[in-house]
Amino acid sequence: MLEKEFERAGIPAVLVTALLPIARTIRANRITQGIGITSPLGDPRTSRAEEKALRRRIVLEALDALAREPADNKETKGRIGG
Amino acid sequence: MLRIIHYVNQFFGQIGGEDKAGVPPMVIDGPVGPGLLIDRILKDRGRVVATVLCGDNYFSEEMEAASQALLDMIGARPCDLFIAGPAFNAGRYGIACGEMTRRVQDELGLPAVTGMFPENPGVDLYRKGIYIIETGNTAVGMPKAMPKMIDLGIRLFGREPIGGPEAEGYLPRGIKQNVLASKSAAERAVDLLLKKMKGVPFRTEILLPDLDVVSPAPAVADLKGATIALVTEGGLVPRENPDNIESARASRWAKYRVADLAAHGAEEFQSVHRGFDTVFVNEDPNRLLPVDVMEDLEREGVFKSLFPDFLVTTGVATTMDNARRIGREMARELALANVSGVLLTST
Amino acid sequence: MKFEMEYFDVREIRFSEKTRFSDGLLSIDKNELIRQLSSDDRIAVIDIELVRPGENARITNVLDIIEPRIKTGVESYFPGMLRWPGPSGEGVTRVLRGATVFEIGAAQGFIGGLVDMDGNGAPLTPYSKTHNVCLLTAPGAGTSLVEYGLALKQAGCKASVYLAAATKGVTPDEAQIFDLDLGKQETSLPRVGYLFQLHSHGDSREPFVYGDNSRHYYPTILHPNEILDGAIVCGHYNLSVAIKNYTYSLLNHPVVAGLYKRHGKELCFGGVVITPEPTSMTDIKRTSMMAANLLKNVLHVDGVILTKEGGGHTDVDLMQNCDECEKLGIRTVLVDNEWLGPDGAGEMPLLAGSDNADAMVSVGNIDAVVDLLPMGRIVGGRAMHDFPGPLDGQLRMPLRFLATAISQIGSNHLTTEGR
Structure with a gap:
């Protein structure tokens, strides 16, 4: 719900979450797929280096969503997690 | 003997029409207008001890001051139940009835009831916090609405359990209360599924809301x-x-x-x-x-x-x-x- | 699959020199029971207390509740948890009906429930009417929370079997045969299945199926008998009691038992699929696709009841499962609790939704608050994790702390009504 208040105040906000259906239910404008509930921006089953590379990709996707109008903001693909 | 204070506008208070909509808050001993009906319905169970009144325009233009003045008048008198209106489909009057019912209930801790037509703008503003009996859109509905308002008010005063909107005649308040059903949830689930599979009408127990959409903030340009x-x-x-x-x-x-x-x-x-x-x-x-x-x-x-x-x-x-x-x-x-x-x- | 349940009705419990059961009286040798449970140094069984129906008593820090049971012949139960390979659902099971074993322990990180035997909290929990054998435990020195949980589970299961063993040679009060052939039957009755979501978000947050964590399972068909006969036990001590199922509820699973009861009369019971609730969308999509396929193309059901276990996240699993089933033409009914705030005025009862979720049953507003009277006797401690203040006086308490007041599998009669 926070992202909606940020957007209402004119600050673009991207929600990074594992569970897109919740983001859609609450009608968030900008959404990026995170990995898992228990680890939205990491994958504990991979090495620390791989994990950070994965995190970097998600963050870049999220920043990209901030720099675009939501109409062309595609949902991004999730990976197995948590 | 139930002591009731009743709120009306200038019209129902028999002060006058639109030309008197600017009259400031006042209090009158005993019933006026629809208050007489309240007394007739209650017979020896109770009576209207005072009528508080305000012009519709005065109330809507000076809402805070007007409602505070009225609240002081009500608070200064012994009172068991507050009844406002009913306002039917009169918009300014509906808002005044809603505001007074809410403040009397929340700030004076008194049981309070009002009545309105479902499309009265006062309904959407106040339905969440108060009991609004559903009425017709004109004063022709008075004889039907007032007994329901009094009945609900008496039961609120007696702290009796209040049933659902359909049974009690009030407009849904957007509140859901836990109750015990006659069958377990598992049994109800099987009943519901058999209905759905047979294609006969069924009723869900949970309705999902459609939340508001916020227009997107402009993208970060650089x-x-x-x-x-x-x-x-x-x-x-x-x-x-x-x-x-x-x-x-x-x-x-x-x-x-x-x-x-x-x-x-x-x-x-x-x-x-x-x-x-x-x-x-x-x-x-x-x-x-x-x-x-x-x-x-x-x-x-x-x-x-x-x-x-x-x-x-x-x-x-x-x-x-x-x-x-x-x-x-x-x-x-x-x-x-x-x-x-x-x-x-x-x- | 076929098994027989023999019920032995417990009308009184007391401590005694010797553990035995006769004429409805369950006598318990407390010292022997404690000895039976003391071989595991991951847990200390400090004391055992007995609490009776209607007593002016409050039981706190309740982590699980088990019905005492034993399988005739093997003289064990809870396959995978205790030493018996199983499977459940065959042979003869002896049940001490009306008695329970309470697993009690206060540990930072575990979330216990509360049972009032008297007052206005009593009607909200089924365990105010049962004779409760309360195991008061603490973690062994240097034991991790997960290990303590496992040891507690073992202790609860062992105590359950130990008590039920006292029925050996006694004539049961009632016997019932559970016999169901899941083969496709020639019938005009609607064929109905059950999709049972099990929470699976990590250690101490999930039940055990044949002794293994639910997160290790893909959607799996279980015969209804297996569920009614001890294949699944509660292991989620780090989950609020309102959003998990105690073992007692699982052993008397209301949806499974309810479909059984109406089988051959109003419907044809087509079987059960259990499915985990994964933590990523990819996994949720995969398991829901597989579960719906099992229901449609292996169990051949035309309608299904779906229940979830857990908090708001698992509304996503519920809706995904609903969508996948409806996509294959299976009609769905969803059972869920609502999140409406203490005053019931909340605007979002669930965290996820679907246009297909048009037939839902509410098990109540989980945020509602109840006022509980002071109780004369407190068993399980005067403080409880996550609840401020002493527990012996008058309490204003969220309903979610009351054992099985909210039952996501539908054991209880609670629902919500517009006001």
Whole structure:
């Protein structure tokens, strides 16, 4: 719900979450797929280096969503997690 | 003997029509207009001890002062039950009845009832907090509406259990109350499924709301010149949880230094969130709040600067009111600091 | 699959020199029971207390509740948890009906429930009417929370079997045969299945199926008998009691038992699929696709009841499962609790939704608050994790702390009504 208040105040906000259906239910404008509930921006089953590379990709996707109008903001693909 | 105070506008108070809509609050001993009907319905069970009155225009233009003056008049008299209107489809009168019913109930702690036509604008404004008996759209509906208002009022006064909107005749208040059904939920589920499979009409027990859509904020025009803030609903706080951020149903939020999180990580910061298994995040908070990557990207110039504080609350079973308030408070903070965009993580 | 349940009705419990059961009286040799449970140094069984129906008593820090049971012949139960390979659902099971074993322990990180035997909290929990054997435990020195949980589970299961063993040679009060052939039957009755979501978000947050964590399972067909006969036990001590199922509820599973009861009359019971609730969208999509396929193309059901276990996240699993089933033409009914705030005025009852979720049953507003009277006797401690203040006086308490007041599998009669 926070992202909606940020957007209402004119600050673009991207929600990074594992569970897109919740983001859609609450009608968030900008959404990026995170990995898992228990680890939205990491994958504990991979090495620390791989994990950070994965995190970097998600963050870049999220920043990209901030720099675009939501109409062309595609949902991004999730990976197995948590 | 039930002592009732009744609220009416200038018209029902027999002061006059639109030309008298500017009259200020006043109090009259005993019943006036529809108050006489109240007395007739109650017979020896009770009576209208006073009528409080205000012109519709005066009330809508001076709502705070008018309602306070009326509240003082009501509070100064012994009273068991407050009845306002009914207002039928009169908009200004409906709002006055709603406001007075709400304030008398909430501030004087008295049982209070009003009545309106469902399309009266007062309904949407006040239905959540008060009992509004459904009426017709004109005063022709008075003989039907008033007995229902009195009946509900008497039962509120007696602290009797109040049934559902259909049974009691009030407009749904957007509240759902726990009740015990005659059958278990499992039995009801089988009943419901058999109906659905047979194609006969069935009724769901949970209706999903369609939440409001916020128009998107304009995109960050120039990422390279942007200040990005990190916010999380993941309950990540210093180990001693200095701001007592709740582990669920949060009413609070806090901000901490990104530099502290970057320097100390899991040694100093832990998630208090109760809605998910925090083992992985407590091993490495970057899995919740990507501080390591954000600092790299800041250094590389992908964006200009990382906002030095991160904002945190706990997003589990938070009430919508609290979530909105926390969001507004955070937004104000970020807007004052000219933050260009927010990366919000949730679990 | 076929098994027989023999019920032995417990009308009184007391401590005695010797553990035995006769004429409805369950006598318990407390010292022997404690000895039976003391071989595991991960847990200390400090004391055992007995609490009776209607007593002016409050039981706190309740982590699980088990019905005492034993399988005739093997003289064990809970396959995978205790030493018996199983499977459940065959042979003869002896049940001490009207008695329970309470697993009690206060540990930082575990979330216990509360049972009032008297007052206005009593009607909200089924365990105010049962004779409760309360195991008061603490973690062994240096034991991790997960290990303590496992040891507690073992202790609860062992105590359950130990008590039920006292029925050996006694004539049961009632016997019932559970016999169901899941083969495709020639019938005009609607064929109905059950999709049972099990929470699976990590250690101490999930039940055990034949002794293994639910997160290790893909959607799997279980015969209804297996569920009614001890294949699944509660292991989620780090989950609020309102959003998990105690073992007692699982052993008397209301949806499974309800479909059984109406089988051959109003419907044809087509079987059960259990499915985990994964933590990523990819996994949720995969398991829901597989579960719906099992229901449609292996069990051949035309309608299904779906229940979830857990908090708001698992509304996503519920809706995804609903969508996948409806996509294959299976009609769905969803059972869920609502999140409406203490005053019931909340605007978002669930965290996820679907246009297909047009037939839902509410098990109540989980945020509602109840006022509880002071109780004369407190068993299980005067403090409880996550609840401020002493527990012996008058309490204003969220309903979610009351054992099985909210039952996500539908054991209880609670629902919500517009006001």
